[in-house]
Amino acid sequence: MTERSPWMGVALLAAPTLCVLAIRFSITALENVLKEDLVAQAVIHGLALLLGIVMFMRYRVVADHEFHRSSAIKSLSKMYQMEDRGLWSKGDSALERLEMQARTPTKGRAGIRMQHRMSGSIADLNKERDELELKEGDARMDIDVHVEGVATIVDDALAGEIAGTGDSGAVSARAEASAQRRLATELAKQERVRAKQERNAEKAALKAEKAEAKAVKSEAKAAAKAEAARAKKSAKAASRGTWATTEASTEWAGPATTPQTRSVTSCKECDTVNNSDTAYCSNCGAFL
Structure with a gap:
């Protein structure tokens, strides 16, 4: 097993005590209280020393492969020692208790059947039962087959017999209910x-x-x-026709006569249009 540094172990052992001393010297009020109360001082230093011992012991333990191997060997050796001491003899006592229960006689048919089986062997339990031959007149040969929706005379007669008895009447009443x-x-x-x-x-x-x-x-x-679309389309077509008629009438109609319209005279020589108040042609100079 790997060993740790002894100086580190000593340091861990003394660390809690050194911390307590440092706190006492740094806080004057605490130091004065501890000086007056020796029991509290002893308890605090004892707890610090105990904590140091725990830290020192845990530091010394190295949980490596050898540590786990030693733990397993210790547990196995403990179990072997318990087995050698006879702690596993509880199984024998359980077997004895079962044997006592088996020897206790059971009453009734179950006891008779158990005694018969216990008196035999295991082969008797596993073997098949003997075949049973029944004669034609045996009541166990009668097999009743009930078909749904089909009533037979035997069933009616049997129902009448059952209805005649008191107990079966109660059973039939329960069945009817x-x-x-x-x-x-x-x-x-x-x-x-x-x-x-x-x-x-x-x-x-x-x-x-x-x-x-x-x-x-x-x-x-x-x-x-x-x-609505049809009406809109017809309205558009009507407006287009009215506009075309108005345009045509306006195009072919002559210019409106106004008081300011002047009269013209065409020249006989060159057919040039001249104003009526002009005496000579503006193109050829002939007399109008």
């Missing part, structure tokens, strides 16, 4: 299913009505939009 409860439960279940189907159908019809109303509304809206 159970059947009625089952029938009521089934009817209630069917009623819930039917109500659920009706609610689903009503919801589907309501959804269909809403969808139809929405479709009608959208169709009416589309028709209104188309009518």
Whole structure:
């Protein structure tokens, strides 16, 4: 095992005591109190020394591979010593207790069956049972097969015999009550299913009505939009026709006569248009 430095161990051992002394010398009031109370002084220095010892012991221990190996060997040796001392003999006492319970006789059919099995061997427990041959007239050969929805005369007669007895009447009454409860439960279940189907159908019809109303509304809206567009287009066409008619009438109509319009005279020689108040042509100079 790896060894630590002894000087470091001594320093750790004395470190808490040195810290206590430094605090005492730095705080005058604390020093005065400790001088008057020797018990408190001894307790504080004792705790400091104990802390130093703990630090010193922990410093000396090196938790390496050898340390863990030594711990494992110690635990194994302790277990081997316990085994040698006979602490594992509890198993023998448990076996003895089980044997005592097995020897205790059990009463009734279970005890007889257990004694018969215990008197035999393990092979007797594992072997198959002998085949049992039954005759045709044996009651164990009768097999009743009940088919749902089919009633037989034997079943009716048996039901009548059972109804005639008092105990079986109570049993049949209980069976009838159970059947009625089952029938009521089934009817209630069917009623819930039917109500659920009706609610689903009503919801589907309501959804269909809403969808139809929405479709009608959208169709009416589309028709209104188309009518408005058609009216707007016809109004535009009418305004265009009026403007064209007005323009044509304005184009082919002659200029409006005003008091300021002057009369003209054309020259006979060169056909030049001259004002009526001019005596000679402005182009050729001929007399107008």
